[in-house]
Amino acid sequence: MNCLFCKQNSDNSKSVEHIIPESLGNKDQVLPKGLVCDSCNQYFANKVEKPLLEQPYFRNVRHRARIESKKGRVPIENAFIISPELAKADIIIDRKEDKTIIVMEDEEKARRIFSSPKGSMIIPAFDKPEDNNKILSRFLAKVAVEGLLHWLLKEDGWIDEVMTNSGLDEIKKYARYGQGVEFWPYHQRRIYSEETRFNHPLISIQDYEVLHEFKILPTKESHYYFVIAIMGIEYAISLGGPGTDSYEQWLKENNYASILDDPNEKKSSR
Ligand SMILES: [Zn+2]
Structure with missing residues (x-):
């Protein structure tokens, strides 16, 4: 077998690839x-996903949603305390103990602050990723190629198509090596709030949150867009070549609906 991205032999590879x-x-x-292959897997983990997850918005959103890392940790959030002294603090979420811990370096200062009758804590909030975000665009390119393959895994013969079709070489090269175009554009918009919970008559009794869902949208110009929602933000990226024009056209013609919307699903906010 050969690797989806670098096309080298991957028979000895040991790791499964997490799409997200x-x-x-x-x-x-x-x-x-x-x-x-293992080396592409490692590359994406260290050079694309790690820097992405360290961006202010992604740290922030993981902290807000209490999403644990592989090691079971929720990212630490920075905060400012005004009481009336100004101090910096780290906020650590301990999910096991169901506790929030506020850590400050200066013990004396912490004592003064917490014994003061008044005070407030400010946690900077980022509601969306920064613009012109090449790391995010390479991440989306990677997820799009892998998502397409994941979607076609059950279809006989189609895997080879994703593995070998040269029409996908450009986006694979951009995802894996950051080469080809300088910046592969994507379309980004919020389609529901971060707090939204979903309820589907066929899926669950309990409400659930959708961290990510994806679909492939073919436009009438036969451009294929990979569309994914992560914490209420929808991202769309073209698989066949850089550009978002025909996606914007599709949105206009469809009243800015999202193909990720499931009419059977009920949304509610916490
Ligand atoms: Zn590879």
Whole structure:
């Protein structure tokens, strides 16, 4: 077998590839080992996903949603305390003990602050990723190629198509090596709030949150867009070549609906 991205022999590869990193709440959307070789797997983990997850918005959203990393940790959030002294603090969420811990370096200062009758804590909030975000665009390119393959895994003969079709070479090269175009554009918009919970008559009795869901949208110009929602933000990226024009056209013609919307699903906010 050859690797989806670098096309080298991957028969000895040992790791399964998480389409979305576990640190964004994904446990079950994986590609069987060998489809992405160990070295590409490592590359994406260290050079794309790690820097992405360290961006202010992604740290922030993982902290807010209490999403644990592979090691079972919720990211530490920075905060400012005004009481009336100004101090910096780290906020640590301990899910096991169901506790929030506030850590400050200066013990004396902490004592003064917590014994003061008044005070407030400010946690900076980022509601969306920063713009012109090349790491995010390479991440989306990677997820799009892998998501397409995941979607076609059950269809005989189609896997080879994703593995070998040269029409996907450009986006694979961009995802894996950051080469080809300088920046592969994507379309980004919020389609529901971060707090939204879903309820579907066929799926669950309990409400559930959708961390990520994806679909492939073919436009009438035969452009294929990979569309995914992560914490209420929808991202769309073209698989065949860089550009978002025909996606914007599709949105206009469809009243800005999202193909991720399931009419059977009921949304509610906490
Ligand atoms: Zn590879």
